[in-house]
Amino acid sequence: MKYSIFSLIHQAFRQQQDWKPAWREPEPKREYDIIIIGGGGHGLATAYYLAKEHGLRNIAVVEKGYIGGGSVGRNTTIVRSNYQEPGNIPFYEWSLKLWEGLEQDFNYNAMMSQRGVLNLYHSDSQRDEYARRGNAMMMHGVKADLLDRDGVRALVPFLDFENGRFPIQGGLLQKRGGTARHDAVAWGFARGADSRGVDILQNTEVKQIRVENGRTIGVETNRGFIGAKKIGLAAAGNTTRVAETAGLRLPIESYVLQAFVTEAIKPLIPCVVTFGGGHFYISQSDKGGLVFGASLDGYTSYAARGNLPGVEDTIEEAMAIMPGISRVRLLRHWGGIMDMSMDGSPIIDKTHIDGLYLNCGWCYGGFKATPGSGWCFAHLIATNETHPNAKALRLDRFATGHVIDESGTGAQPNLH
């Protein structure tokens, strides 16, 4: 069923009784051409583009829980392409271009809102650094605006401009950045993939990737063995756990990142605002809640919940730029497991095992990459060739020295 104004009117006359489920609950087949492990944003997007762009049909997405239950449903919904490193910009810009046409493409309301992303700077040297980043973006054809203090004041007048420790001097604005409704992105891709014949197998946990003579032959799951000629691994925080069943050792560590949402208030924050004195980002959802987050809890963890030092740190950063929200009550905070790569940039590549493809290392920047990652990963799986926009995101870059270290902190994942 195509969603449109006519389907809405039609349903209105039928008391909304005729809506069909957006995707099926199929039984697993004995064998598929392609299995995608992980029913998150990236896995579903990959299946969607495999079906839509490459005309492949015999595909399954296996998910151990329910689709969209991991990081795609736990993030702070920010979409942007304000990167600096050569390998990253073309990829993230391609992803942002896909975002811009996504809702029409998969016929689902993902509430994509290009309200702008504003990175505040607090010192002269940080201004120079942001100017450099803006220049790097513009050299790749991505528009960036360097605002002075008055420019920021016109946009977000309620910030603490005279903060003693971190006075706000200005900001770098990417107007095309913004936010999207994260769950709807997963659901939209799932519906689009399902309607093209992709089987979405929820509550199907991969216990082992089976490899014979250097080739993948399928996966052992809690619902039995499912054969597959090609396997795409998009398991985010659990990547290394699944990969090690195929004997793969990866430059990945898993950490917890927390996110927060407050009670709904009237429209206040018109764009995404990030704090340059630390690491903090905040936006306001269409429902009115303030959605924000900061850095990782500093040590490896698979516990999808946050700890109090992280909460305290985040709130302190919020107060450094927005003391006005100090009396707003927190509704929820939660944690998600991040697959932190050793240089802070992702990996979309083949492995030494024939038929096993890897999509991981998204650190805590995976949401904005969802369509781009799906597009490039689908291209890799379908054609066995790396997509030009993802050619720097190689697994062997750690061995060859071509790392993409956006933050310049080295092989120390908790600092990225």
Next chain:
Amino acid sequence: MRIKCPYCGERDSQEFSFLGQADLVRPDPDGTDAQQAFHDYVHIRPNPAGVNRELWLHAHGCRSWIIVERNTLTHAISSVEYASPRFREKAQ
């Protein structure tokens, strides 16, 4: 989370800073497979879901390097000892 420092006793985890995987051994730079060995040493991690051995520094305390055995699923700490064998012997 609290960590029981062998010198200072039980302290809040915020006094400590996390370096990462313990027991990584710097490879021999003159070895035949040195390039691969250094790649693994710098970049490849076991990342277990369960008990792991980690290096922590009691940065806002006695400044000892310690090895913490911690479960990454529950954050429960099963043992803490000095990283340096010399200090480990002294403590016994």
